[in-house]
Amino acid sequence: MTIGLVGRKCGMTRVFTDAGVTVPVTVVEALPNRVSQVKTDKTEGYSAIQVTVGSRRPTRVSKALAGHFAKANVAGGSSSREFRLAKGEGEALAAGAELKVDMFKVGQVVDVTGTTVGKGFAGTMKRHNFAGGMKTHGNSVSHRAPGSIGQRQTPGRVFKGKRMSGHMGVRNRTIENLKIVEIDAGRHLLLISGALPGAEGGEVIVRPSVKAIGQARRQKLMPNKAPAAAGKPAAGKSAAPAKAAKK
Numbered sequence: 001m002t003i004g005l006v007g008r009k010c011g012m013t014r015v016f017t018d019a020g021v022t023v024p025v026t027v028v029e030a031l032p033n034r035v036s037q038v039k040t041d042k043t044e045g046y047s048a049i050q051v052t053v054g055s056r057r058p059t060r061v062s063k064a065l066a067g068h069f070a071k072a073n074v075a076g077g078s079s080s081r082e083f084r085l086a087k088g089e090g091e092a093l094a095a096g097a098e099l100k101v102d103m104f105k106v107g108q109v110v111d112v113t114g115t116t117v118g119k120g121f122a123g124t125m126k127r128h129n130f131a132g133g134m135k136t137h138g139n140s141v142s143h144r145a146p147g148s149i150g151q152r153q154t155p156g157r158v159f160k161g162k163r164m165s166g167h168m169g170v171r172n173r174t175i176e177n178l179k180i181v182e183i184d185a186g187r188h189l190l191l192i193s194g195a196l197p198g199a200e201g202g203e204v205i206v207r208p209s210v211k212a213i214g215q216a217r218r219q220k221l222m223p224n225k226a227p228a229a230a231g232k233p234a235a236g237k238s239a240a241p242a243k244a245a246k247k
Helices: 063-072 122-130 210-221
Strands: 005-016 020-029 033-039 048-053 081-083 107-114 120-122 167-168 170-183 189-193 203-209
Touching: 005 189, 020 170, 033 063, 033 189, 081 203, 107 210, 122 167, 170 210, 203 210
Parallel strands: none
Antiparallel strands: 005 020, 005 203, 020 189, 033 048, 048 081, 107 170, 107 203, 120 167, 170 189
16 A cells, blocks of 8 residues: 555654553644545556645635646645555545545554755764864864865866765655554544654655565565474474484
């Protein structure tokens, strides 16, 4: 299943298990995602669904988008996203349908994508975790300097991709293999273990974990063999022949 939910990062809190263990979680508000378009191989050349979430004033919706939403009979949202569909997936979905948090289950492993917090212009020590220069032995005003970046006469230039100072943050990042701890369907909330990318109020996309799906598929095709009991041979193997007694 590749279809996900578009939500909003609300902040972090913690929940307690029955054993009294505290689990840090991030709260994601995932309002119903309205399907605004279903794309097929025949019309667009690929299978996908387009969803919109949130609300927007009619005066802020362009005429083209207003016609697009009116065709699907859905209200215009503040954000629109597209999810590619695998073969045979999403056949029951149609324009106007809603995707809610109940599409996930407690304990399910998910991947969360978001935009990281912007840090502005950062030096090499903060941006790339450089160690910096010596703190003593005559070093002056060069404690946090990046150091030499050049080459010798050959090649006589700085290679592209050199780790230097520059803009930090505001990158699209995905945190994988996070577990859903609780689901509040009444308030459209997902409580996901760990930290998620982005600042509070930022948009995040929650999808089923790609690695977990692949692992389940491999487990189905090639299930692990049960370990042999102590002192007993594994299934399909005969016991080792006893050593011949000494004459």
